Amino acid sequence: MAAPRAPAFRRVAVLGVGLIGGSFAATLRARGLAGAVVGFTPGDDARIARDLGHLDGVAASVAQAVAGADLVVLATPVPAMPAVLVEARAAIADDALITDCASTKQSVIAAARAALGPAFARFVPGHPIAGSERHGPDAARADLFDGCVAVVCRLADTDPAAFDRVHALWAAMGARPTELDPARHDAVFAEVSHWPHAVAFALCGAIAGGPNADDALRFAGAGLRDTTRIGASSPDLWADILLDNRAAVLDCARAFQAELAEVLTAIEQGDRAALRVRLEAASRWRASLGPARRR
Template identity: 35%
Template sequence: MHLKKMTIIGVGLIGGSFAKGIKKAQLCDQITGFGPNEKELQTAVELNVIDNYSLDLSTAVKGADLILLSVPLGAMQAVLADIKPFITDKTIITDVGSAKASVLNAVKNVFGKIPSHFVAGHPIAGKEKSGVEAACDALFDAHKVILTPSPETDKQALEQVQHLWQALGADVSEMTPEFHDEVFAATSHLPHLLAFGLVNLLNEHEELGNVFQYTAGGFRDFTRIASSDATMWRDISMSNSQAIVKWLKNYQQELDYLITLVEKQESDKIYDFFIQAKKARDTHIQ
């Protein structure tokens, strides 16, 4: 299905990259942007990320075949409530939020149910840099996109969203919202919180002086994601707190075990601990 009009609410890295990829693939006649910052929207037009923009929400979404919500999780419910008066039962709405249960709860709070044309999604791609200037039409190429449809989800709406992501080179799969949030609490949310924590730990210990001048590749690789958007990660932490706390506590137990091994200088067990992790990573992560 070729789209006549698409509206991107939140034309930053993810929303902008989606728009840029759709434009390159010529899958939509008109892509309109909406957001609170007119300067950023003007930049998006200048960079040919979107065709036009409006600061009036009703104008931005009027006649849209599809609306992509690329806003912080904490703003999702308010945005859904704002667009509700201006959409039809045929308007496909999808999102890119990193915690799906909270998004679906926001949808239910606004609409009283999950509308048949709402398709929850999460692209597993990004950069440390945010903003439309970082948008890239190949951002999702060879990356996974998870869709978490509800029993109410219209089959054609689901297929349309799936088709768009696949056109951008993404590997699309489906999960339940609950399993999605558990998996990404462990594999994405936990590593980000650990990176933030490590940088703060070293920054707060003045006895080390300017310790960051001595950091090498390993530290930079491990903490690269601590440069991620703070607002986004605050909202993720709030929206998926139960699963994140579970995996933080599991990691704490792993640290406690490692501390014991190092304190007791258990050479063989330390080696086994390291080699087990190395084998797992070498086998499963390319």
């Protein structure tokens, strides 16, 4: 299949300008993919992002940001999406593409379907796999998406040309666009991201609330630092994601608790053979995932 021509946009509206929205804006500007990039956030993030050089301008409202834009990028926290979509709707141009960067897809799609009317055909859901324990516009970077997978979803009523342009945009931004069904997305990302965040938070929370919290800070090695890195992530962002993708997260929780129960029973009973079987299967899968962290 021939790659669609890399798209260039007249004016891009970025709604929500934290790590992801800020990096989206910075990447568009660094790669010359937009005539102008305008941002809006309710707080100071858009002004901070502009001062860092990630935005050409700051809008005073969602509607002002969206007016005249031929690409609208939703990069707000998940719970803010429905209201932002409703506010954007009246101002969205007839030829504008709309995409998002949320960590969950089904709820955002439902909100967009409810809010956008006919413009829903030009909404192409997306999710760049480039999150971090860091957040906010200060953490944004024009190379954040380099080489990362960017999930894009095609729905039954998605305009094929709109899909192709968003797909091509991610490639032009340096990412690897990858099509995935929304329900599958939410199940897979519960497994590879949302549930591991819950586990890392619980590991940190148990240490923090226990008798070894201070000595753990003193004696932690690379193992604990890596295992819990994402436990430093934003409590607000992750409370929202875990609640939004609740059903898939609870599926993962059940599977994890069953596996952990097997491991603990083997430890309690001193059953080395049974313990080794669990650790061996886990270790083999992890080894197949490859090195620790892509940089």
